[in-house]
Amino acid sequence: MSIINFNKVNKYYGNFHALKDIDLNVNQGEVVVVIGPSGSGKSTLIRTINGLEGFSSGQLVVNGKDLSDKKTDLNSLRRDVGMVFQHFNLYDNKTVLENVMLAPRLVLKRDEKENKEIAMNYLELVGLTSKINSKPRELSGGQKQRVAIARSLAMKPKVMLFDEPTSALDPEMIDDVLGVMKKIVQTTDMTMVVVTHEMGFAREVADRVVFVDDGMIVEDDPAEQFYNHP
Ligand code: ADP
């Protein structure tokens, strides 16, 4: 069943044609890795999925919500679509646990006891049970990114978007974060779209690899097939 469907989506930044006739379908539970040169439109593509970027023409439907319809409620869309960025955007003056509990409390009005249980479960999934009372400044980059992932998961989204989640990390932290992402794939039926340069992750974890160049999708292949190209 389709959960993300682009139909001839075009986007301009002023006169600059950033996305060109994008057709892309992602089914529920699929893991799609997006690769391509710097400036090719990967970030723009992924940011249109939760309405962080608008688009100029075409149709995009995400979890049944039509993003070409101006009446579509973007806040409700963003509850369904979690996003993890290169930089973690944590609240520096709040503990790890409070960072994870905040949005479900404020946005979903989730019961406090249940909220804590859910937060603790996801902090366990990302391996940070021992850090729940720490502040972000006391954590490594890799740990911060794992908090950001737990925070996103705590909203129980249908889709998770990752925009170069390991690009800002020291090399020795990268595998921790990729390991957590792999665990999400193995233990949940999360739909994921991941912009990354980590080809090992793509090979091991992705169902499909989409190659973007100059605002166009120039390849969209099953992951195993992609690596058989000459
Ligand atoms: P990638 O993620 O593949 O590096 P981006 O989606 O960030 O590519 O950018 C694609 C192109 O669009 C780049 O040429 C970039 O400079 C341009 N671009 C991105 N955001 C804006 C913006 N807000 N205004 C104008 N141009 C932009």
Ligand code: ADP
């Ligand atoms: P990142 O690689 O972390 O996405 P970028 O430098 O590509 O960082 O973009 C950072 C911000 O600047 C984004 O909001 C993007 O939309 C905007 N941006 C990127 N390129 C341009 C551009 N040519 N003109 C205006 N804004 C841009």
